[in-house]
Amino acid sequence: MSAGAAIPNLVRGRDVTADRTIDADVAIVGSGPGGSIAAYRLASAGARVVVLEEGGYHTRPEFRMQEEWSYPNLYQDHANRTTDDLSITVLQGRSVGGGTTVNWTTSLRTPAATLDFWKRKRRVEGVSLEALAPHWDEIERRLSVHTMEPAEINENNRVLREGAKRLGYGFEPLPRNVSDCVLTGMCGLGCPVDAKQAMHLTYLPDAAARGAVIYADARVRRLVRKGRRVAEATAEVLDESGDRAAGPTLTVRARTFVLSAGAINTPRLLQRSAFPDPYKIVGRRTWIHPTLASAAHFDRRIEPYFGAPQTVGSHHFAVRPGKVGYFIETPPAQPMLAGLAHAGFGPEHRRAMKELPSSAVLIGLLIDGFLDEERGGTVTERAGGRLSFRYERVPPLEEAMREALKTMARIHLAAGAREVVTFHEPPLRIRSESDLAAIDAASVAPNRCALFTAHQMGGAPMGEDPGIAVVDSRLRHHLFDNLYVMDGSVFPTSLGVNPMISILGLSSLASSALAKAG
Amino acid sequence: MLTRRQLVRRGIVGAILFAAAGATAAFWWPTRRRRPRPGLRVFDESEASILAAVATAVLAIEPGAPSPEDVDVVGRVDALLARSPAPVRREFARLLHLFENGTTGLITATGWTSFTAAGPASREARLRAWETSRIAVFRTGFQAMKRLCAAAYYSSPASWAAVGYPGPPDVLA
Numbered sequence: 180m181s182a183g184a185a186i187p188n189l190v191r192g193r194d195v196t197a198d199r200t201i202d203a204d205v206a207i208v209g210s211g212p213g214g215s216i217a218a219y220r221l222a223s224a225g226a227r228v229v230v231l232e233e234g235g236y237h238t239r240p241e242f243r244m245q246e247e248w249s250y251p252n253l254y255q256d257h258a259n260r261t262t263d264d265l266s267i268t269v270l271q272g273r274s275v276g277g278g279t280t281v282n283w284t285t286s287l288r289t290p291a292a293t294l295d296f297w298k299r300k301r302r303v304e305g306v307s308l309e310a311l312a313p314h315w316d317e318i319e320r321r322l323s324v325h326t327m328e329p330a331e332i333n334e335n336n337r338v339l340r341e342g343a344k345r346l347g348y349g350f351e352p353l354p355r356n357v358s359d360c361v362l363t364g365m366c367g368l369g370c371p372v373d374a375k376q377a378m379h380l381t382y383l384p385d386a387a388a389r390g391a392v393i394y395a396d397a398r399v400r401r402l403v404r405k406g407r408r409v410a411e412a413t414a415e416v417l418d419e420s421g422d423r424a425a426g427p428t429l430t431v432r433a434r435t436f437v438l439s440a441g442a443i444n445t446p447r448l449l450q451r452s453a454f455p456d457p458y459k460i461v462g463r464r465t466w467i468h469p470t471l472a473s474a475a476h477f478d479r480r481i482e483p484y485f486g487a488p489q490t491v492g493s494h495h496f497a498v499r500p501g502k503v504g505y506f507i508e509t510p511p512a513q514p515m516l517a518g519l520a521h522a523g524f525g526p527e528h529r530r531a532m533k534e535l536p537s538s539a540v541l542i543g544l545l546i547d548g549f550l551d552e553e554r555g556g557t558v559t560e561r562a563g564g565r566l567s568f569r570y571e572r573v574p575p576l577e578e579a580m581r582e583a584l585k586t587m588a589r590i591h592l593a594a595g596a597r598e599v600v601t602f603h604e605p606p607l608r609i610r611s612e613s614d615l616a617a618i619d620a621a622s623v624a625p626n627r628c629a630l631f632t633a634h635q636m637g638g639a640p641m642g643e644d645p646g647i648a649v650v651d652s653r654l655r656h657h658l659f660d661n662l663y664v665m666d667g668s669v670f671p672t673s674l675g676v677n678p679m680i681s682i683l684g685l686s687s688l689a690s691s692a693l694a695k696a697g
Numbered sequence: 698m699l700t701r702r703q704l705v706r707r708g709i710v711g712a713i714l715f716a717a718a719g720a721t722a723a724f725w726w727p728t729r730r731r732r733p734r735p736g737l738r739v740f741d742e743s744e745a746s747i748l749a750a751v752a753t754a755v756l757a758i759e760p761g762a763p764s765p766e767d768v769d770v771v772g773r774v775d776a777l778l779a780r781s782p783a784p785v786r787r788e789f790a791r792l793l794h795l796f797e798n799g800t801t802g803l804i805t806a807t808g809w810t811s812f813t814a815a816g817p818a819s820r821e822a823r824l825r826a827w828e829t830s831r832i833a834v835f836r837t838g839f840q841a842m843k844r845l846c847a848a849a850y851y852s853s854p855a856s857w858a859a860v861g862y863p864g865p866p867d868v869l870a
Contacts, residue, residue: 244866245852245854245865246813246851246852247773247852247853250848250852251777251780256781257777257781259777259785264833264837265837265840265841266837266840301773361868363865363868369769371865372868390749420780422780484862485866513862514851514852514856514857514860514862515848515851518847518848518850518851519844519847519848519851519852521847523828524754524756524757524824524828524839524843525754525757525821525824527758528755528756528757528847529756529757529758529759532851532860533860533861535860535862536860536861536862562847563782564782565782565784604829604839605825605829607853609804610709616731624833625833625836625837626833626836626837626839627829627836636868
């Protein structure tokens with residue numbers, strides 16, 4: 180078991196009993212991958228850095244592999260975040276370390292084709308594989324990114340590998356950011372042995388060792404502007420429950436502000452602060468890798484709740500010219516997540532749950548944002564501080580939903596599944612290739628077929644054209660000289676891979692340049 | 698101009714029903730209440746009774762396994778909602794009344810009795826009608842109830858043995 184370094188000088192909500200005014204060189208909102216590596220780079224360059232994190236500071240002693248504790252405490256809106264119509268479940272981290280505390284560890288670099296698309300279609304300049312490579316090299320070393328040994332691959336992932344192999348689909352081992360992983364499979368609940376090299380164990384302690392001060396339980400309410408500059412940020416200190424204002428406020432004055440609150444909360448903060456948005460782009464074009472799930476029953480034990488998730492993936496269908504591509508991965512399936520996700524009700528739902536030990540589960544993630552007709556999601560801050568999130572479906576997306584479902588069913592059947600159970604309402608049962616026509620016939624309208632997202636991107640995109648981008652290619656706001664966005668919001672499309680390493684690499688590139696510029 | 702079908706698809710009809718039917722429910726079709734439960738922070742007695750009936754039908758736990766009452770599904774959902782913003786709490790309570798209401802039973806052609814007074818077959822038909830309704834707001838309502846019941850039940854360690862989940866591995870020693 181690796182020893183988890185505590186974050187020196189971290190301030191919790193309960194430590195703040197009166198209003199405080201804080202002067203800093205750089206104020207960073209959010210402690211996920213974007214904010215953490217920016218804090219490290221800037222503090223390393225000698226800047227006085229303050230990080231304001233809305234979530235609590237939760238660490239290994241609390242990570243006891245209990246879904247009933249982890250989901251309400253480590254996810255946005257107690258893991259009840261969804262689109263307005265509940266048709267897409269939004270899993271998004273909320274604690275010191277952000278999404279890295281609860282993600283499933285997949286550590287892939289941004290595909291070259293995605294960077295090329297941004298350059299050609301969204302006027303992004305200087306964000307290239309060559310520019311990012313040295314940053315990624317260093318990040319991957321710091322986070323112990325590596326692929327698993329064959330013996331470390333669980334049954335659920337072997338099913339994907341076997342099925343893909345028999346069908347001739349490409350598949351690959353997925354690198355993970357773990358050190359001395361003991362394969363609990365509980366990554367989504369906070370790693371119980373500190374094997375996962377999340378931000379609260381890596382770049383945040385590194386930044387704090389160089390003088391950065393991290394505040395937990397500090398929810399930034401608004402930014403105050405003065406001409407072309409941001410003058411201060413005001414935050415409310417949250418109480419022990421993590422939900423309600425405890426009373427004291429923090430006023431942070433800084434020379435530079437960095438927003439790293441993630442692709443839903445960063446646009447909300449800009450909206451809440453009533454910052455100008457002449458082209459109506461803040462919170463628009465939010466991309467989410469709309470994610471389908473599919474389960475299959477086998478005549479042997481799979482135990483999809485144990486063992487490292489996402490050690491094998493398939494990008495065989497990632498590029499489908501003129502269509503929405505998708506990739507396939509393997510989630511962990513503990514009972515609560517399985518119970519939430521399984522479609523239907525009554526005996527059919529119960530039966531699916533009782534087959535959990537012999538079930539394999541796949542997810543299909545749609546690569547959204549690359550077709551002209553796609554509009555993606557719209558994030559709006561409503562009165563009373565509530566989120567409105569809508570996601571627009573277009574026919575190519577529904578086509579890809581059906582194709583991804585069929586691909587997952589084929590993989591499971593090829594690997595020897597007795598029966599595939601889809602997440603349609605009501606669920607379809609598929610026992611052979613000839614049953615796949617049922618997927619073409621079934622409705623995939625909102626709440627007729629379960630969709631999830633664990634990857635939130637866009638809403639404050641980068642690019643040189645202020646008509647379509649909120650920040651420039653160095654991640655500086657087009658209208659404010661001392662305001663930067665360093666998180667998944669800046670991606671002009673989705674990525675086609677799990678986002679952590681892309682966010683780290685791009686934020687590292689931008690914050691290094693900012694540090695040099697002084 | 699919008700056709701009726703478009704209106705239905707956009708959920709406008711559903712939204713109006715939501716507003717109107719909830720108000721009348723309590724007068725026309727009284728909810729069959731279970732014994733009063735102390736300690737709830739969000740639900741009143743009738744809401745707790747409706748949710749308990751929904752949980753029983755949605756979860757379909759066989760005899761011998763811990764029942765939704767044993768796991769206190771209602772109390773767990775209540776505790777979760779107590780941490781949610783007031784509008785979320787209000788909307789969910791309104792949803793329960795609407796689902797209970799016989800008027801929506803008529804709209805979905807699944808009988809005019811209240812949900813708590815209906816028999817098992819009628820309860821299943823009502824849930825199925827909401828699950829697959831052409832009216833988007835009913836499908837949303839079904840998902841809200843189903844997901845909260847499933848999450849509350851299966852997050853409880855008491856539920857694990859019956860589905861064959863051995864619990865977390867022993868790595869904390």
